[in-house]
Amino acid sequence: MEGQINCSDCTNKxxxxxxxxxxxxxxILSASKNQLWYKKGQYIFREGDRIFxxxxxxxxxxxxxxxxxxxxxxIVRLATTGHVIGHRGYGSETYPIGAVAxxxxxxxxxxxxxxxxxxxxxxxxTIALMMFYSFELRxxxxxxxxxxxxxxxxxxxxxxxxxxxxxxxxxADGSLSATLSRQEIADIAGTSAEQVxxxxxxxxxxxxxxxxxxxxxxxNVDGLFKIVAAxxxxxxxxxxxxxxxxxxxxx
Amino acid sequence: MEGQINCSDCTNKxxxxxxxxxxxxxxILSASKNQLWYKKGQYIFREGDRIFxxxxxxxxxxxxxxxxxxxxxxIVRLATTGHVIGHRGYGSETYPIGAVAxxxxxxxxxxxxxxxxxxxxxxxxTIALMMFYSFELRxxxxxxxxxxxxxxxxxxxxxxxxxxxxxxxxxADGSLSATLSRQEIADIAGTSAEQVxxxxxxxxxxxxxxxxxxxxxxxNVDGLFKIVAAxxxxxxxxxxxxxxxxxxxxx
DNA sequence: GTAAATTCCTGCGAAAACTCAGATTCTGTC
DNA sequence: GACAGAATCTGAGTTTTCGCAGGAATTTAC
Numbered sequence: 212m213e214g215q216i217n218c219s220d221c222t223n224k225x226x227x228x229x230x231x232x233x234x235x236x237x238x239i240l241s242a243s244k245n246q247l248w249y250k251k252g253q254y255i256f257r258e259g260d261r262i263f264x265x266x267x268x269x270x271x272x273x274x275x276x277x278x279x280x281x282x283x284x285x286i287v288r289l290a291t292t293g294h295v296i297g298h299r300g301y302g303s304e305t306y307p308i309g310a311v312a313x314x315x316x317x318x319x320x321x322x323x324x325x326x327x328x329x330x331x332x333x334x335x336x337t338i339a340l341m342m343f344y345s346f347e348l349r350x351x352x353x354x355x356x357x358x359x360x361x362x363x364x365x366x367x368x369x370x371x372x373x374x375x376x377x378x379x380x381x382x383a384d385g386s387l388s389a390t391l392s393r394q395e396i397a398d399i400a401g402t403s404a405e406q407v408x409x410x411x412x413x414x415x416x417x418x419x420x421x422x423x424x425x426x427x428x429x430x431n432v433d434g435l436f437k438i439v440a441a442x443x444x445x446x447x448x449x450x451x452x453x454x455x456x457x458x459x460x461x462x
Numbered sequence: 463m464e465g466q467i468n469c470s471d472c473t474n475k476x477x478x479x480x481x482x483x484x485x486x487x488x489x490i491l492s493a494s495k496n497q498l499w500y501k502k503g504q505y506i507f508r509e510g511d512r513i514f515x516x517x518x519x520x521x522x523x524x525x526x527x528x529x530x531x532x533x534x535x536x537i538v539r540l541a542t543t544g545h546v547i548g549h550r551g552y553g554s555e556t557y558p559i560g561a562v563a564x565x566x567x568x569x570x571x572x573x574x575x576x577x578x579x580x581x582x583x584x585x586x587x588t589i590a591l592m593m594f595y596s597f598e599l600r601x602x603x604x605x606x607x608x609x610x611x612x613x614x615x616x617x618x619x620x621x622x623x624x625x626x627x628x629x630x631x632x633x634a635d636g637s638l639s640a641t642l643s644r645q646e647i648a649d650i651a652g653t654s655a656e657q658v659x660x661x662x663x664x665x666x667x668x669x670x671x672x673x674x675x676x677x678x679x680x681x682n683v684d685g686l687f688k689i690v691a692a693x694x695x696x697x698x699x700x701x702x703x704x705x706x707x708x709x710x711x712x713x
Numbered sequence: 714g715t716a717a718a719t720t721c722c723t724g725c726g727a728a729a730a731c732t733c734a735g736a737t738t739c740t741g742t743c
Numbered sequence: 744g745a746c747a748g749a750a751t752c753t754g755a756g757t758t759t760t761c762g763c764a765g766g767a768a769t770t771t772a773c
Contacts, residue, residue, distance in 0.1 A: 279607050279693050308603055337585060645750085
């Protein structure tokens, strides 16, 4: 089941390796990489693990978590096809965060040594990775303000929009592609599951969303935007929630 | 007053350019850079400004802010000597954040074009920048959890420790090197100035700190650590609040 | 398809945090 | 050193958010 696909046969066109490494280095990394499959709920890495390399998400959905008091999880970031999780470590550094598959997920792992050689020989690859982290940093800084300043209602509306932007929704019925538990939505919004449930019920009675079991349908995306709009004057853009590698500089 | 110092005469040994570019490129960048001075309170760049390049902090203290509803500021990050603020932009991208000098500050500016050429020709420089952003991202992710899960008391204790780690304190009397207003402390902790004042009074009566006008003295750093320790089991380290460029890989 | 387990939902009392108003202290300037 | 303006401090009422408990619905396992 876990045959290693060669990069030349890979269908993921968002992969930084494919996009920014020389053909020669694509071959080298293709031979060096370790393709891994994770089932829903499995850890890709845990807080405290030694860092051995980088993970490139080829397919699937991942939550990046930081665990606090009483094992309360905070989901600090979501990742999907084309994203990078983990980071090159140094010394005996360990991950301060963990990564868990939200559905069946495939990643390519490259260890510290080979990735360092790839960086040294493929400047555009390194630049692309640098801009990825820089971009994620800016997004996280905006989220930092949102967590500090938004009301619960606003945080939950913001979370639904975040889920739509990163994982997408079915344009026919408006159903979100990712189905998270109420607790997981709370772990993104920074509140409790009860508050999420209450607010989702309010949104439903306001015809902003509909519930189909655990699955959520966004009936009125503009209405959700209006709830958070005052916090994003002049600068809110879907770009803050999505990756568009084609926007990266190619000059 | 604003004579351009040559990089070869610069005393900032934490500068990524000095550390990771070839001698030839240090000369090129030295000639291309624009040294800028900012007085306390001045903007280095504002939210909405076009992005023209990168700023390297040579000396001073800087707050990175994100402005929300009713112009309420969130300080998302603090920076000092050796840090990079801003980031390479693409297209007509604008800053979603602003940077303000907390005291008289000197920065070196390099525009997008020259920095791109430097990246293409100095792989170690690019890697160092990539790791800087990656490291800042991890720190911001931890802060994200803290903002979501800590009580006001804990957030304020955490903020005092953050100020100590990033800007330092006088080891003789324990006074923090940076003097921020109560409102600015609130803008870091994610609360109101009143709550900060109340909590600082509590800390004072508990002999954890002393107040000397606006200046704060940390009398019992361990005591402050104990307040936040439960949120940082197994992994809290001063490293999360400071930059040590010597830890970056040199191999 | 049925049962067990988990997740979801609702109400309510308690706790935490917020905001306003007014008094006091500090800071910078002349 | 005195003054004006700004920042800090304190109290009190209000609002928001939390967290438990119990019941309903949904999902999972067999």
